[in-house]
Amino acid sequence: MSNSDSSIQVKLPDGTVKEFAQGVTPFQVAESISPRLAAASAVARIKPVHAVSTATATNDEAAMYAAENPQAERLVDLSTPLTEDVELQLLTERDPDALKVVRHSAAHVLATAVLELFPETKLGHGPATEAGFFYDFYRPTPFTPEDLKAIEAKMAEVVARDEKFVREFEPREEGLAHFKAENDFMKVHFVERFTHEGEAISLYRNGAFVDFCRGPHVPSTGRVKAFKVMSLSGAYWLGNEKNPQLQRIYGTAFFSKKDLDDYLHRLEEAKKRDHRVLGKQLELFTVSEDVGAGLPLWLPKGATIRRLLEEYILEREREAGYQHVYSPSLAKVDLYVRSGHWAHYHEDMFPLMDLETEQMVLRPMNCPHHILIYESKPRSYRELPVKLAELGTMYRYERSGVLSGLSRVRCMTLNDAHIFCTPEQIKEEFSNVMQLVERAYRDLGITNYSYRLSLRDPANKEKYVDNDEMWALGERVLREALDGLALPYKEGRGEAAFYGPKLDIQLADVMGHEETYSTIQVDFHLPNQFGLNYTAADGKLHRPVMIHRAIISTMERMVAYLIEHYGGAFPLWLAPVQVGLVPISERHQLYADRVQSELQKAGLRVELDSRNEKMNAKIRDFTMQKVPYVLVMGDKEEEANAVSVRVRGKGDQGSMPLADFLAKVAALIAAKSMDL
Ligand code: TSB
Numbered sequence: 001m002s003n004s005d006s007s008i009q010v011k012l013p014d015g016t017v018k019e020f021a022q023g024v025t026p027f028q029v030a031e032s033i034s035p036r037l038a039a040a041s042a043v044a045r046i047k048p049v050h051a052v053s054t055a056t057a058t059n060d061e062a063a064m065y066a067a068e069n070p071q072a073e074r075l076v077d078l079s080t081p082l083t084e085d086v087e088l089q090l091l092t093e094r095d096p097d098a099l100k101v102v103r104h105s106a107a108h109v110l111a112t113a114v115l116e117l118f119p120e121t122k123l124g125h126g127p128a129t130e131a132g133f134f135y136d137f138y139r140p141t142p143f144t145p146e147d148l149k150a151i152e153a154k155m156a157e158v159v160a161r162d163e164k165f166v167r168e169f170e171p172r173e174e175g176l177a178h179f180k181a182e183n184d185f186m187k188v189h190f191v192e193r194f195t196h197e198g199e200a201i202s203l204y205r206n207g208a209f210v211d212f213c214r215g216p217h218v219p220s221t222g223r224v225k226a227f228k229v230m231s232l233s234g235a236y237w238l239g240n241e242k243n244p245q246l247q248r249i250y251g252t253a254f255f256s257k258k259d260l261d262d263y264l265h266r267l268e269e270a271k272k273r274d275h276r277v278l279g280k281q282l283e284l285f286t287v288s289e290d291v292g293a294g295l296p297l298w299l300p301k302g303a304t305i306r307r308l309l310e311e312y313i314l315e316r317e318r319e320a321g322y323q324h325v326y327s328p329s330l331a332k333v334d335l336y337v338r339s340g341h342w343a344h345y346h347e348d349m350f351p352l353m354d355l356e357t358e359q360m361v362l363r364p365m366n367c368p369h370h371i372l373i374y375e376s377k378p379r380s381y382r383e384l385p386v387k388l389a390e391l392g393t394m395y396r397y398e399r400s401g402v403l404s405g406l407s408r409v410r411c412m413t414l415n416d417a418h419i420f421c422t423p424e425q426i427k428e429e430f431s432n433v434m435q436l437v438e439r440a441y442r443d444l445g446i447t448n449y450s451y452r453l454s455l456r457d458p459a460n461k462e463k464y465v466d467n468d469e470m471w472a473l474g475e476r477v478l479r480e481a482l483d484g485l486a487l488p489y490k491e492g493r494g495e496a497a498f499y500g501p502k503l504d505i506q507l508a509d510v511m512g513h514e515e516t517y518s519t520i521q522v523d524f525h526l527p528n529q530f531g532l533n534y535t536a537a538d539g540k541l542h543r544p545v546m547i548h549r550a551i552i553s554t555m556e557r558m559v560a561y562l563i564e565h566y567g568g569a570f571p572l573w574l575a576p577v578q579v580g581l582v583p584i585s586e587r588h589q590l591y592a593d594r595v596q597s598e599l600q601k602a603g604l605r606v607e608l609d610s611r612n613e614k615m616n617a618k619i620r621d622f623t624m625q626k627v628p629y630v631l632v633m634g635d636k637e638e639e640a641n642a643v644s645v646r647v648r649g650k651g652d653q654g655s656m657p658l659a660d661f662l663a664k665v666a667a668l669i670a671a672k673s674m675d676l
């Protein structure tokens with residue numbers, strides 16, 4: 001493209017190129033196409049035609065404040081003057097990126113409302129999140145539920161005022177002086193941390209409210225059409241318990257009232273399935289203040305589910321040629337210095353235990369222990385692949401804000417294995433692991449999963465071992481294996497392990513929030529660090545490759561998923577109590593005992609309710625506990641050696657000989673049937 005000094009060329013997504021005077025705004029470009037498009041647009045994405053970098057802005061703190069890279073593709077306000085040739089895309093309400101901008105704008109509306117009602121409040125930051133937005137505030141008095149209502153009402157006023165979001169630039173030193181004068185310690189921190197001396201800092205103003213922010217924003221507060229203040233929680237300034245406690249107000253925003261209502265409805269439904277709620281109701285696990293956050297206690301029923309999962313996966317692994325080992329949960333720190341964990345994974349580890357003669361750490365991963373087991377004797381190529389597996393318990397210092405029930409914890413037991421193989425064997429081993437994953441998901445009734453190729457973030461090199469060649473090789477091997485199996489996958493930059501890229505299998509919860517469960521990781525780094533070898537056919541020593549893999553994730557995370565997936569109504573083979581027994585009156589107690597012992601002999605998990613309660617109350621209790629079968633026994637049943645069967649979700653099915661019931665249930669369990 002060529003242009004004279006005072007005009008620029010704007011290329012639209014359909015390929016047309018239009019010429020405008022320099023300084024034209026995306027809004028004006030939109031108007032030149034159609035006034036309706038201009039009105040519907042929320043924000044614009046531009047890509048300088050002569051760009052050298054294509055990195056897009058991410059959602060982290062630095063991206064909120066640091067000066068944008070003028071060379072990069074990025075989102076900008078509709079009012080941003082365009083100064084060079086660009087590709088331009090106008091984002092309307094159909095675009096998820098535009099929704100993020102609406103939500104961040106809603107965070108400014110929230111802060112505006114809070115300052116109008118509680119002028120003494122100091123502002124932290126207010127990003128968009130996956131489910132909405134939040135803003136952190138410092139104020140010695142806690143906000144009450146009534147305050148939140150008042151804030152929401154005030155937000156509606158700010159929206160109704162339809163104030164323009166105007167971007168302003170101020171010399172850094174002036175901005176700092178201004179924030180310092182107001183004792184706005186968090187803003188001072190952000191400016192000092194994310195901008196440089198001599199720079200102008202970016203501010204956004206709406207009405208009398210000004211925030212230090214890089215934007216972008218929707219054109220005016222009136223565009224935050226459907227929002228709700230959701231909740232309040234505590235957060236330490238900079239995540240550090242020694243710092244002042246902030247109050248984090250969460251909200252959400254959508255393009256329309258209908259979208260918001262749909263979301264709130266889904267949220268209600270999801271809450272009923274929340275594994276923390278069901279975990280309590282169904283007596284699966286508990287978290288005790290006395291033990292500590294992120295350190296759940298497994299109650300008998302939850303422990304039963306976990307044990308079933310453990311037995312299940314150990315059996316699959318035995319069939320697949322894995323050798324099971326045991327290793328301790330702690331080690332000398334030197335082991336983790338050597339592996340690289342201490343350098344690259346330190347922040348996720350509990351602090352050192354400084355003993356008199358040695359320094360120990362709780363292990364955050366099991367790999368180094370398994371490596372030492374591999375190393376415990378010389379290995380020949382004939383043994384390869386060596387597959388060492390363990391239900392390995394490990395400890396990670398997850399920050400308190402991200403802990404959640406069983407799904408994100410600090411002490412966890414991973415269905416872990418490390419495969420030591422030749423480079424030629426990687427492909428087949430990869431495919432074997434994928435088969436195990438598919439089999440396990442089928443048996444567990446998991447259908448809704450996706451693949452993510454997790455790569456390192458090139459902008460964050462210190463988080464990863466430094467060896468470009470190795471990273472390129474690992475990535476190539478994984479892509480080839482994925483393509484070989486024709487698996488569709490997305491990419492996750494910055495999601496790799498510090499030692500190599502991985503293929504993660506992602507499951508989404510009821511609210512669409514994704515987490516990693518299964519993982520397969522190709523690692524050329526640890527074998528090098530530990531100087532691993534095997535004697536090859538040529539009689540020489542060669543270096544094996546390591547594949548780290550977990551089929552059903554940690555017991556904690558998988559059980560959390562299954563609780564929510566099944567809403568607590570577990571398939572028969574996983575149900576902690578499979579059959580509930582209800583004698584109609586005291587005189588049927590003996591018969592009920594006999595039925596119980598027969599069922600138990602057949603390996604079933606049975607609970608007999610012999611309390612002095614009404615039959616219906618007992619049936620109701622078993623139903624609340626989501627027990628698959630409830631057998632009621634009275635005179636008729638006793639005479640016929642039968643049971644009256646109630647099936648979860650289907651109600652009373654009438655009477656059936658006990659032997660028939662046993663045969664039916666045994667077949668369903670053997671088939672891991674999802675049906676009852
Ligand atoms: C597979 N060294 C490898 C192992 O050999 C490893 O530890 N990989 S990992 O770091 O990705 O963790 C494996 C799995 O553990 C993750 O995919 C995730 O499903 C689960 N996990 C990780 N952190 C937590 C946590 N805090 N709570 C519960 N589960 C977790």
Ligand code: ZN
Binds near residue numbers: 365366367418549
């Ligand atoms: Zn590992």
